[in-house]
Amino acid sequence: MKASVFYDIGDFRYEELPVPTINDDEVLIKMRACGLCGTDVHKAVAKTVKTPVVLGHEVSGDVVEVGKNVKDFKTGDRIFVAHHVPCFTCHYCLHGHHTLCHQFKTTNIDPGGFSEYIRIPALNVRHSMHKIPDDMTYEEAAMAEPVACCLHGQKYxxxxxxxxxxxxxxxxxxxxxxxxxxxxxxxxxxxxxxxxxxxxxxxxxxxxxxxxxxxxxxxxxxxxxxxxxxxxxxxxxxxxxxxxxxxxxxxxxxxxxxxxxxxxxxxxxxxxxxxxxxxxxxxxxAYSSTPFEYIEALKMIHDKKINAGAMITHTFELKDLGKAIELASNPDEKYLKVMIEP
Ligand SMILES: [Zn+2]
Ligand SMILES: [Zn+2]
Structure with a gap:
């Protein structure tokens, strides 16, 4: 499969990676849309992360394989998935600060959103993956992650x-x-x-x-x-x-x-x-979003309370992620939301 791998500032490589293998509790999806987040752009232009790495976390796609213990999803389901999952039991979680949980940032989809196929670990399958309505586009569904983050912020x-x-x-x-x-x-x-x-x-x-x-x-x-x-x-x-x-x-x-x-x-x-x-x-x-906000975010997009589709000004192919980052890091460019598609 192909993925766009971030190596260094200005150095994205469209590379061949092995398709991830899943265990009995996991799901494999084919990515259909992955939104470019401001944090992806920041990571890419300031190199604040260890490389090589596959960025991207605003993901929608199709389920192509399910582990035998997975009951809630089946091959062919159209889904949205978010990358971080809190533990629900630590001091932070019990005080309602799920995004500060130690487990939160250690969880992730594999290898990342800007990849043709993505392994969804058991925790994400259980807490941050949702089927999307037939009349919702993959692009709209991918917007559920940033919408959930804003919902989280407005609770305060x-x-x-x-x-x-x-x-x-x-x-x-x-x-x-x-x-x-x-x-x-x-x-x-x-x-x-x-x-x-x-x-x-x-x-x-x-x-x-x-x-x-x-x-x-x-x-x-x-x-x-x-x-x-x-x-x-x-x-x-x-x-x-x-x-x-x-x-x-x-x-x-x-x-x-x-x-x-x-x-x-x-x-x-x-x-x-x-x-x-x-x-x-x-x-x-307020930072990031929690499993408590994804269903509401998807519903608000579906009900057109958030016009997600109208926000998308650009779509790039996965191989052109570097170009997308270049566009999004230029403050003079006329863009609002950039989608990456395989
Ligand atoms: Zn984001
Ligand atoms: Zn916790």
Missing amino acids: ARIMPEDTVLIMGAGQIGIIHGQLAKARGAGKVYISDISDFRLQKARELGMDLAFNVNKEDLAEKVKEITGGLGVDVVIIAAGISSLLPQAVKIVRRGGTIIVFSPFDRNSLVSIDSSRFFEDEISIVG
């Missing part, structure tokens, strides 16, 4: 009916967050970015106001549209740590900021800490 946001929500960053994650906030009853959803292309996409996908922070002053704009109150919820969906002090400035008294992005560069920032006691603001982080 406690969005109330008629709340105003500002999303900082109109990339794929920001636009999913925006659609999700709308679906969960937010009154107005605003989004900011520096790309007119992404802002236009955000408008098409239902954001009430999308504005370019290179052309308009964020704090002034928020003051104007909220009558001086500030926004109820801010979701930071761009990996720029200087957005946090800005968010602290524009969130309303008692409001919540969700940090949904790795601030791994320049992570030390200074914020107006008087706002915690005086104004009861909250800042909460």
Whole structure:
């Protein structure tokens, strides 16, 4: 079988690998679509992972072989699968922080999403694999992973009916967050970015106001549209740590900021800490998704509460993964969601 293997920055190789063999509790799938995640792009351009490695974790496909103990799936099933599974019993899991579980990041599909065939280990078969409806495309199904991550993040946001929500960053994650906030009853959803292309996409996908922070002053704009109150919820969906002090400035008294992005560069920032006691603001982080969110994510996509199909701007063949990464790592490119297909 073929897989696109990441060796080094700018060095992806479309290679022949052995088809994985499965045991009695596992499943072999043929990949039909694998979304390109911002984290894949980050790993590939900053080389933050050991290589050679097969990246990719937003996967849908067809079941082609099942172990004899597998009862819930059969050959021919169309499925979605996610890569990480928590243990459900450790200190973190018992406190509801499943994505911080020690087991979580040690689990994975084999060899990775950007591969023609993928072995699904028993834990994933049991907890993170789901059949998809006949009328759902493989591309839509692959979007269930990032949608689940956003659902996970918004659990901490406690969005109330008629709340105003500002999303900082109109990339794929920001636009999913925006659609999700709308679906969960937010009154107005605003989004900011520096790309007119992404802002236009955000408008098409239902954001009430999308504005370019290179052309308009964020704090002034928020003051104007909220009558001086500030926004109820801010979701930071761009990996720029200087957005946090800005968010602290524009969130309303008692409001919540969700940090949904790795601030791994320049992570030390200074914020107006008087706002915690005086104004009861909250800042909460959210990472990845858990088995509790996949069914809901698939349902929201199926019910068209999240228009996943309209977000896909590019599709690349598996052999051209390197080109896809090149496109997605160029901030001037006009793209939103990239799908990889065999
Ligand atoms: Zn992802
Ligand atoms: Zn655990």
